[in-house]
Amino acid sequence: MKNEPCIVKELKELEKLGRLKSLSKQAYGTPEGEKVINEKTKKLFNITKEKTIEQETFKSEKKFRNIFDSTSDFQLYLEKGIILDVNAAAIKLCGITKKDVIGKDISIFKIIFSEKDLKKHITAINNANNGLDVNDYETELKNKNDTNYVFLFSTDCIKEHEKIKGILVRGKDITQQQRAWQELVKLEEKYRILAETTADGVITIDPIGRLTYVNPAFEKMLETRKSQILDTLFRDYLSEESVYFFQQIFIDVRKKNEKKENVELELARNSGDNIPIEINIAPFRKEDQFTGMVCTIRDITERRRVEEELKKSEKLKTEFMNIAAHELKSPVTPIKGYLDLILQDEKTSKKVKDWAKVSLRNSERLLRLVDDILDVSRLDTDTMRFEMEKLLIVEILDEIVEDMKQPVESKGLKFITNIPRNLPSIFGDRYRLAQVFKNLLVNAIKFTDHGSISIKAIKNKDHILISITDTGIGISKNEIKKIFNKFYQAYTGHDRRNEGTGLGLFICNEILDKHKGKIWAESELGKGSTFYIELPYLNKNPTNTEK
Structure with a gap:
């Protein structure tokens, strides 16, 4: 037979190992020998299979032993109430050796568990042994260093041939989790007290607009009990005019995930009257999903x-x-x-x-x-009328120069003008702008006894800059910050020879603000002042004018 030599070799190896009885040399090559060889070959294969299973089982047990010992969870294995195995984490917590634990019952752990918690373990193990469902349970654990921990324990039944052979007790350290939860509870309590005691209404709304929480202040606003409010739509408590507006805001907050502040609505009471409210809205999100909103509501009846x-x-x-x-x-x-x-x-x-x-x-x-x-x-009162129109600033400045030339020269002052002819058009009120320029020139004449007064204009990138300069008494650095305040007078000499109302510069500033312009001053005491006016111009330039 072709495979005979190989089979014979394997059988001889088994004979050496003592796994099979020796065969007579005559058996090899004879029909009777072949029959014996076939039977022993089957036995060989069975032995090989058993050996493979043994090796795999050993590897599996070793792997689970490593998992059992390396896990940080507290683990015990018991059969009939006796501890047969304990992992390294449990030994470390107890501060005793494995030898001290093996063969003992659960009461050996009274050094780390209180009497009350030990009873929890015994009850759980007994119930598990009897095939009853055992819920996870918490106990406190004090290690060898007197440090307290909180553990969450569970029991698992180890079965063999459908029968309970032993119980695995596992405990997970949840001390940090418990502390975090306690802090969260404290924080929640703190904010709950704030919400419950604040004079403003506080509500939470789910993704479809239903009220999930209302504080006492909101109950008072609605004159309705909490039990009647919860799980109803917030929009049902708004006036008809406010419902659509709120729905738009709700959609906006949900879509853009943005807060909305100082939104004014009307709350409709059961009594039939409406009260004005101001509401601030912030979205709730969990795992990037919109889960609702929190709103603070203020009754603004008194403010209105x-x-x-x-x-x-x-x-x-x-x-x-x-x-x-x-x-x-x-x-x-x-x-x-x-x-x-x-x-x-x-x-x-x-x-x-x-x-x-x-x-x-x-x-x-x-x-x-x-x-x-x-x-x-x-x-x-925002009732000053402005006749806004397209203007040639050159024309306004020319008129002012013409009107103010005589007063300037009559005081013996030199009047200097530099007004380009190609300045662009502006959008403004002719009378009010002339009022500003005239006021500044009148002030310049009033506070200048010698030298000159000049008015100049230039075109900058996006605005026209007009400056009015004098060689008068000047303004101190401290006062220059206040001169545009209402009723403030920079010159307060005892002689009061230059009396005024302190309103002129304030009015100039307000008029220019309405024109989206600016005014500021630079000055040096005893040397004079320059007032700058900045006005935006229209994009299209006017036709050049010649004077």
Whole structure:
């Protein structure tokens, strides 16, 4: 037979190992020998298979032994209540040797478990042995260093031939998890107290708009109990006008994951009346999924009432200022007219003319004061009218130069102008802008006794820069920061020879702000000041003008 030599060799090897009885030499090559050889070959294969299973089982046991010992969990294996194995983590926690534990019952661990917790273990092991379901349970554990831990234990039944052979007790250290949970509970309690005691309403809303939490302040606003509010749609408590607006905000917050602040809505009470509210909304997200919103709600009824009162007050103030201005102007206008006549009359004596000049100057000052007060009132109430139109800034500046040339030169000052003809157009109110330039030039004349006053303009990248410079008394660094404040006067000498209202520069600043422009000043005490005005121009340049 072709395979005979190989089989014979294997059988001889088994004979040497004592695994098979020796065969007579005559058996090899005979029919009887072949039969014997076939039987023993089958035995050989069975033995090889058993040996392979033994080796695999050994490897498997070794692997599970390594897992059993290397895990950080507390692990015990018991049969009939007796500990047959314990892992390294349990030994380390107990501070005893494996020899001290093997063959003992669970009570050996009384050194690390309290009597109460030990009873939990015994009950769990007994129930598991009896085939009952055992829920995971927590116990405290004190190690050899008197450090306290919290463990979560579970029991697993090890079965053999469908019967319970032993019990595996496993414990996981959840001390850090427990502490984190306790901190979370404390934090939650802290915020719950804040939410429960705040005067503002606090609510949470789920992804479809249902209320999942409401605090007492919100109950009070609605005049409805919490039990009737929870699990209902928040929009059901809004006025008809507010529902659509809130739905848009809800969708926006959900889509963009952004907070919305100071949103004004109306809450509809069961009694039928509506109350104005201000609501702040922030989204909740979990694992990048929208899970709802938290909202704080403030009753702004009182604020609305105060706002209405302020509006009425402002309206009354405006009406009063208009009446007062009219009543003040009415007698001053004819007085000013008669004073002009006295000054023009050749028969009037020099002494009377001097008195008339003083009276005229003060009447003009009174008229300017009335105009300034009216302007401030209009600016404060946002009722100043601006006739905005496309303007040639060159024309406005030329008119101002023409109007102010005589007052400047009559004081013995040099008037310097540098106004390019090709300046672009601007968008503004001719009268108000002229008011600004005139006010600045009047101030320059007032505070300059020697030297010059100049007005210049240049075109920059996106604006026109106009400067008005004088060689007057100047302004200190401390005062220059305050000159655009209402009622502030930079010059406060004891002689008060240059009296004013302290409103002119404030009005200039406000007018330029309405034109999206700027004004600022640079000055050196004793050397003079420069006021800069910046105005945006229109993109399309005007036709060049020649003067």
